[in-house]
Amino acid sequence: MNRVAVTGLGIVAPGGNAPAEFFDNLVAGRSAVRVLPEDCIARLRTRIGAAAAFEPGTHFPAARVRMLDRVSQLALVAARQAIASGGVELCDEERAKVGVFFGTGMGGAATTDGGYATFYGEQSDRIQPYSVLMAMTNAAASWIGIEHALGGPNLTFSVACSSSAVALGEAWLRIKSGAAPMLLAGGAEAPLTPGTLKAWEALKTLASEDRDDPSASCKPFSQDRSGLVLGEGAAVVVLEEWEHAARRGAPLYGELVGYGLATDSAHITRPTVEGQATAMRRALESAGAAPQRIGYINAHGTGTQANDAVETAAIRQVFGAAADRIPVSSTKSMHGHLLGAAGAVELIATLLALRSGVIPPTMHLRTPDPACDLDYVPNVAREVRDLELAMTSSFAFGGTNAVLVCRKA
Amino acid sequence: MKTTFDVLKDILVRDYELAPERLTPDTPLTEIEIDSLAVIEVVFSLEDEFKVTAGDLKEPFDTLGDIASYIDRLVAERDAAGPAATGAASGE
Numbered sequence: 001m002n003r004v005a006v007t008g009l010g011i012v013a014p015g016g017n018a019p020a021e022f023f024d025n026l027v028a029g030r031s032a033v034r035v036l037p038e039d040c041i042a043r044l045r046t047r048i049g050a051a052a053a054f055e056p057g058t059h060f061p062a063a064r065v066r067m068l069d070r071v072s073q074l075a076l077v078a079a080r081q082a083i084a085s086g087g088v089e090l091c092d093e094e095r096a097k098v099g100v101f102f103g104t105g106m107g108g109a110a111t112t113d114g115g116y117a118t119f120y121g122e123q124s125d126r127i128q129p130y131s132v133l134m135a136m137t138n139a140a141a142s143w144i145g146i147e148h149a150l151g152g153p154n155l156t157f158s159v160a161c162s163s164s165a166v167a168l169g170e171a172w173l174r175i176k177s178g179a180a181p182m183l184l185a186g187g188a189e190a191p192l193t194p195g196t197l198k199a200w201e202a203l204k205t206l207a208s209e210d211r212d213d214p215s216a217s218c219k220p221f222s223q224d225r226s227g228l229v230l231g232e233g234a235a236v237v238v239l240e241e242w243e244h245a246a247r248r249g250a251p252l253y254g255e256l257v258g259y260g261l262a263t264d265s266a267h268i269t270r271p272t273v274e275g276q277a278t279a280m281r282r283a284l285e286s287a288g289a290a291p292q293r294i295g296y297i298n299a300h301g302t303g304t305q306a307n308d309a310v311e312t313a314a315i316r317q318v319f320g321a322a323a324d325r326i327p328v329s330s331t332k333s334m335h336g337h338l339l340g341a342a343g344a345v346e347l348i349a350t351l352l353a354l355r356s357g358v359i360p361p362t363m364h365l366r367t368p369d370p371a372c373d374l375d376y377v378p379n380v381a382r383e384v385r386d387l388e389l390a391m392t393s394s395f396a397f398g399g400t401n402a403v404l405v406c407r408k409a
Numbered sequence: 410m411k412t413t414f415d416v417l418k419d420i421l422v423r424d425y426e427l428a429p430e431r432l433t434p435d436t437p438l439t440e441i442e443i444d445s446l447a448v449i450e451v452v453f454s455l456e457d458e459f460k461v462t463a464g465d466l467k468e469p470f471d472t473l474g475d476i477a478s479y480i481d482r483l484v485a486e487r488d489a490a491g492p493a494a495t496g497a498a499s500g501e
Contacts, residue, residue: 063425128450
């Protein structure tokens, strides 16, 4: 079985449009959650979200912008960064084998929302002619493949909040088995549109705005947590067979060593301790790692009542006594929940924590919930010694629990 | 007064950020990467400007001049139908 190196990183997310900037803001505890623009929130009770500081016009010609939903714009820019940071230069023969494994929950949500506004709201028949091509869930992955002329498998995984974690895990399996030498893997999501936000509001899972500081509204593991905050962005990594990377002298940002998948089949939203714990156990088994060797867990940590207590119990079940010594943090407290992009964004946070030996904090955690009794690295980043292995979890509506394990390279 | 082509040119400069000097009536659409779906969007804007209603655009356009001529034809048909038909023709 092949080892799988991470040889390129790209990110466009709330709090940073490059891996270093993104991670520095996490370490500094700077939240990117804000009150959204008025035209977005006019008919919403929830005013907050985590937007990426992203202007498509600086990255694409105007004609191309009109063909790309924001989700594809974010994805393309993250992929360009990953390829550039990986020093990837492919010959035609290699391009034919390299593919894209991508995750998104909603695809081109702004296009769908805008089309409905035109058709039902304005009673106009002038539907944007590119609508289908912009909204289709695989558009982002397809555009990445087109831009870089990649002929290998181009697959989109849509399993809600686990989409990009699954894309990364499935890409890892492909490379490990020898089926592909290199894959671009990651995810993107752009849900900050009025109709999409309204649907999430109707689900009663969004956080209430913090009265004193809107940026502190997402409070994972805290007694006063009230829900998740939606965010937008994309993250892409270059996954590469170890020897292939070594031969070309590729930069090493880490190694993906384990992937565990387990599905809750009892309820469409309700998480279970057993499902989450099984995914963690399977990830550890595939990594060949004993639980106590994990030095950091980047939690799913959405800030919802349901998730955080269940995730805490699942960690306790898997890690036993070691659970008390393992730092666990939810960076969603700062970048929000990027849904289908969350797994990839948080993998990058986890890889950079391994690389730097600094664990980003769980922000806005003043009064821990008694049911959440782990070491959540509250409010201040922490330097740690000998950090070698880390785990990052994504759990989804629909029941897909996906866990990745990575190693410092 | 602006010609139909001038209005078309303004739309392409505004929405597609194309350099005005590239745009002449003889410019092939392929040369400025305006595909058949982009033409539909451009015609939406021209419908508003000239208060006309386009058909289903099944006939392909080759040049910018073809689009301008098509709009001129719609304007002429609308005017020939008389003022009473203007409201219906503009879809109001």
